Amino acid sequence: MKQLKYALYTGCTARESTPELLKSTMAIAKKLGIELVLLDEASCCGASHLQDFDDGLSLTLNARNISYAEKLELPMVTICNTCQLNTALAKDRLDNDEALKAKINKNLAEVGLEYKGTSEVKHFLYALQDDFGYENIAKLVTNPISDINVASFYGCHNIRPSQLQNKTNGGENPYKPVSLDNLVLALGGNTVEYESKNKCCGFHVELQNPTTANKLSGTAMLDAIDNNADVMVTPCPLCHLRMDVQQHGISKEVGREVSIPVLHLPQMVGIALGIEPKELGLHHNVTQIGINL
């Protein structure tokens, strides 16, 4: 197989509150022989909040981020659903509107950059699914996760709106997503069927309305727990921050103990590939994994 190489847009959380996401991503890439070039020049994607404030500024910053991947002549991979949505949204608008692209490029020209539209932007999950292939991951599994039931939690910004996302997510259907579940199967795990797998965790209103955020996460997590999940897994660090860190507040809100370990997607892959827990940053997870992996 030709060696895969991508420009990695880490997003902010992987550099700050979820260091385990960056560690585990780099660890599994190394093990799988995927080359990831860090885009250290990149800024924040705006996470939909800067977009609420200033559309022109957020478009310019996202165009700049992508232009650095284009300079390397590499496709860009993201490891955060919200980075994925906001970067892909900016790309889609620029690629379909010459006038807008010219306007944004006028800004970029001031710092000697240009957005061309030549680099694809996809989430790492779909690079594993469509470029590397789950069957090739399965061949490298040394520690099948067969003893645990894994509830896949997809996160909104990888699957909706499908009109945009389907360009790079292998045609995932937002009403019946399968990519994460299929990955769990490839790693030898048992998948959990539950209705909330494609629902929202509420992260984006955590500050202004923690009640809503806690109810949404709580409902989804209890659905996973009630369907015998031992662990949840997500490709999104924002879902992870909500569901791993906020279990106390969530439990209080829903009036039931909500306690379940939540893994980042590359942590789960890393466990199955036999990578050391320390390299996967498992010690950073707030809800520790009490099961023997």
Place this chain on the structure above:
Amino acid sequence: MSHKLGIKKLKIKVFRFNKEQDYLPHYDLFEMDVNQDELVLDIMNRIKWEHDGSFSYRRSCRHGICGSCSVKVNQKPTLACKDNVFELVDIFGEELVIEPQDIKRAYKDMVIDKENFWNKYNSIQPYVVAHIDEFPTMENIITQEKAELLEEADYCISCGNCFYACPVVEVNDEFVGPMALTKAWRFNADVRDDVTSQRLDKLQEIGSGIWDCVKCNECAQACPKELSPIDKITKLHQQTFQEKRSINNVAVRHAVGFKWSIQKHGILDEGELVRYSEGNIGVLKHIPEAIAMFKRGKIVMPWNMPKSKNLSEIQKLVEISSTVNY
């Protein structure tokens, strides 16, 4: 199994409930041969005409414009006269479950009480408020550019797909929801309207308005007219800043804080963003989670805050491409 090309034998489970008689709902199962051209509405018609005349649902135009026949199929918001059954089978397999938009509001079978939906729609002043000169001396010309601003939102058929797909509506009775907000944008983008500012003021209330959207994009996915209600919600957010009507609340500071943080570090300073958004007192309630995160090495200290490479480029772009101030 198909016994003829273009025909599938399907199991159709249908939600049944009569609020006047039943304590609990039940599901009826119909095994039907369905052909490749049939829509969900065709199936509902056949159930009523061929199997059970008491089966109730709303329908009218059959052309995707009256918005009355919306239901959910396997939880997918579905305008029954638009969605092809075979396409749903491709997603969900050969057993389809047809339910009303919100089973908690079921009145009879697919017919629900949409009072919450219409009350919220009414709450945003869904009409143009304008002083009309009864004796104009010239035409009131609206440029194409201005007309296009509201055009998309004007195509909303009030089917309720987005509203009953919205997870915030589900957990927060106050939230006006994506349809009312799409309509609010339709009138706020109308140059003839005189109450745009008042609408913006009301829509900024925490709990009910634009800042309670969780950005899940369920509404964009659910809209049969592909209007992307969330895109209109974003435009309302932007309008509050463009029109200088934004009020000083935690959500506004959170949005604006992204700019300050990007200008300073390129990437987000997560801790400082929370402090800036919540204020020096409000931030105290986050101390327990901050301690839990600190213990796990999840908090970056201010002196260790990473910065993007080539930060000066970012700072220059923030300076030259900012379009609004706060």
